[in-house]
Amino acid sequence: MIQTKLIPRTAEAIEPPMLIKNLLAQSLKYEPHREIIYRDLFRMNYVEFNRRVRQLANVLTERGIGPGDTVAVFDWDSHRYLECFFGVTSLGAVLHTVNVRLSSAQILYTMNHAQDKAVLIHEDFLPILNAVRGQLTTVDEFILLSDKVYTGEEPAIPAGFAGEYEHLLKSASDVYAFPDFDEDTWATTFYTTGTTGNPKGVYFSHRQLFMHTMGLMTYLCGYQAVPFSSVQDVYMPITPMFHVHAWGFPFLATMLSTKQIYPGRYEPEMLLKLLMKEGVTISHCVPTILNMLVNSPVAKQVDLSRWKVIIGGSALTKGLAKAALDLGIQVYQGYGMSETAPVMSITHLNDLERQLPIDQQVDLRTRAGRIAPFIEMRLMDDNGNFVPHDGHSIGEVVARGPWLTQGYYEDPERGSELWKGGWLHTGDVASLTPDNWLQIADRTKDVIKTGGEWVSSLDIEDLLSQVEGVAEAAVVGFPDERWGERPHALIVQKPDAGLTVAGIKASLQAKIDQGHLNKWYLPDQIVFVPEIPKTSVGKIDKKRIRSEMKTLILG
Template identity: 55%
Template sequence: MKTKLIQPTASAYAYPLLIKNILNTPLIYSPEQKILYRDQMEYDYKTFGQRVEKLANMLQERGVRPGDTVAVMDWDSHRYLECFFAVPMMGCVLHTINIRLTPEQLIYTINHAEDDVILVNEDFLPLLESVKDRFETVKQVILLTDKKETPQSSMELAGEYEALMADAPTGYEFPDFDENTMATTFYTTGTTGLPKGVFFSHRQIVLHTYGLMSGLCAYDTQASLNSSDVYMPLTPMFHVHAWGLPYFMTMLGAKQVYPGKYEPETLLKLILTHKVTFSHCVPTIINMLVTSPVINQVDLGNWKVVIGGSALPQGLCREALKHGINIYVAYGMSETCPLLTVANIKPKFKNKSEDELVELRCKTGLPVPNVNLEIIDYNGNPLPHDGKSAGEVVVRSPWLSQGYVKDEQKSEELWANGWLHTGDIGVIDSEGYLQITDRLKDVIKTGGEWISSLELENIISQHEAVKEVAVVGIADEKWGERPLAIVNLREDRIDKISAEDIKSFCMTFVEKGMLPKYGIPSRIVLNETIPKTSVGKISKKDIRDQYR
């Protein structure tokens, strides 16, 4: 297509979309606003900006140069937030290491990412020490600790973070460079094979930050964020930059609280002490909190919580709402930076019944601006948005990862035909709401028919005695596959509810025409441990392996 291109003035400044420009706004609008780490560190944004400069100077003095990779292994902390900015702003790559990897996965990601420097919390020193003899590119390791004493280590440490920061000067001129420069990388663990490296540029992270603003702030809906909110992440900062929210809340200049290691009583204490109004997490975390004995002693009426990572069962949604938590869903994946949709309730739906509003809160959501979603069949043809036609969710957006690190084949599979393939099965209704019905690999095929494991989980979760549930398909000689459900009951209902009671409850949905009879699980296992992934999601691969 022939179009008329703008010819810029020779002296015009081509403003690059760089992470350093996210930090400019809060230093002007709210330099006195606070950033806190547990009860151990508190400073304002002005100090934060100075510490970002000091960190850049400290790393530069240690020999770090543009293009180098700096890795971090830490709990959610102010230190991590400083690295979110200083490292990519230097022109380096920030590698956020999954602290729950196995030693084999850990050393693979360190060597594959070609890490030059690793900043490691003392809690993870033993894990790092177990693979130190297999480092290929690591030149130095810097210690992160909340204690005054330096722990003993079999590795040679380049120093302790705060001590090195104290000696570093402020005043660092962060340079301009191409906005398509790689800013971050991390590794996503799939169901098979080695972890895959995902990467994002400065441009993508800046555009994603504005995507969060438009999706979470701009609409008249059940929850909206602004600079007066108090933010505390409950998604690990190693996982897709804590869904990009630290960048976003920093740009807003909001008060931020970093909780360190997740412990239910500590989290609730921080929420109450600092009047936290916004968090985000996987369903497992919110389930851990609402089932804590302390929950009934606290007022959570001002707390907005976005759920992602896996489906929010309606039963858990109702339990959270009962405690005053303004809970709703957002959707994305590691490869999408991650935001794609938010379950914003349209104004015309605000007067619907409680059950209908719960259903809307648990929907996968409406695409945020600059996200194009489609549902396609096996031949790649788009399907109608009728709420019934199910197919794979494919997406386009300016902040999607352009591929996997050093893996051309999987990158091409990810981007087949110019759309990013999510691997999720879903439907889009006439109002534009997406509903994920299953993962391609998790859908249950029984007697030639498909059953959604997520739909079954949603139904079973609504039983008043159910605390947590996971459903998978297991091999069956007659039907190909049959559903198996692991159901954990609330402590006060254990030994009072049987597997047959759960099946009878499912039968009520069959009678309402909401579930086919063959959808009732053939086997229900009560009160067994439900395996979780390193980021707290239910691991259906491990369940299938266990019950195969």
């Protein structure tokens, strides 16, 4: 870093730190009457929301939770979770968003590793807690979250719990002055699983989450990558709030005092009901959820033309994109990872590209997006050399930016591996165009090496998704004595599609015969399955598929 001349500072001058409480403060400035809604059970405006956040801070403080303490949350996507995003962190405490889809053993590990001191838990998840409660080493306080209080029922309070969330809030003072502290203070943590070892603790500071919010606002509200207007838009996440803070969108929506809808447990009927009743215009989800909604009979009976959906977690295939666009849904692809908070790119159509017919936009909308503001992204080969951004050369995606995690909690070795050479290594292989379009080829561990060629499993999945009658597809490499590896595919077909293996192969073979497709892309075997294994956050679980390959493929 070069030597520069720093600005002189007046002793009395104050420069407020970038804190989450300052994002919250904006929500009262311009549109405090707008609503935050939970299913069909609870509604409030931003005045009430701010009051409840202060009450939550008092509830926690009265129970000994202070700066540096970790508070774990088990909940569906709800207004309560949103209150924790602000109430816990603005105390100077650390919010641990627990992945409820992990195994009991993994959840126990993460809670003890994070040194959780208090637990806020929905009654639906009490069986998980009961399985590990006797082995928790640091938890002192338990608070119950229940939907029964919104229907006039009295929830049963388990032994050892301080009480039920709503009752505790009502009895707490709504006066609380959130303190200033260093913007590099630890704000949130959650755990991401890999192929080996225990889950890794990812962590973010107030400054990082503040800057991620500024980056989202710049890209969505300024550059209009996915047009976001606090006046016209209604936001509903369909990505779990435990997964990278629902991709950071709740922070942005709250800062802008946007109308927000929280759907709780994901149920197609409830999602579509809220979508129509509350006028939802912008959401984000993994392809699995969009596929479920697109194929719901109700979807074809309602007007979805105002709905914008950002897809992440897995690749948006052309088949799914076309199905969504046919229903009027404006779909966009985003890219990032748990360690990047997560947004690093989102589909951005420039003035010329927006004029293309919608069917010609599919190729652009299914790329991984254009690089987000303030993110520096490069491609690197196995020797640490940078690869040209010519749209053809491929390399591992590496990145720098103001909101990327600095490592893994109490795991310096894996943190150093993540940041080898001063760049965050994603493990994704991609190409970059001169005008900043990112196209993911595959995960480094999922690229299929066959007959001397590198074949993208994502490309084959994309081709299969375009075959009429295919609902979902997953492709993995399987060892082959002659060719090294060969692609094998799992297919979920739409109801009454009547697909055959021969028919699918013939469709792909026609593209090969016409010179549109390399012969190496034709899967050796195609197996029809009722569902494709998914990870805890809805991604195709290729690790599990490989482990079950002998059963799924070879029989």
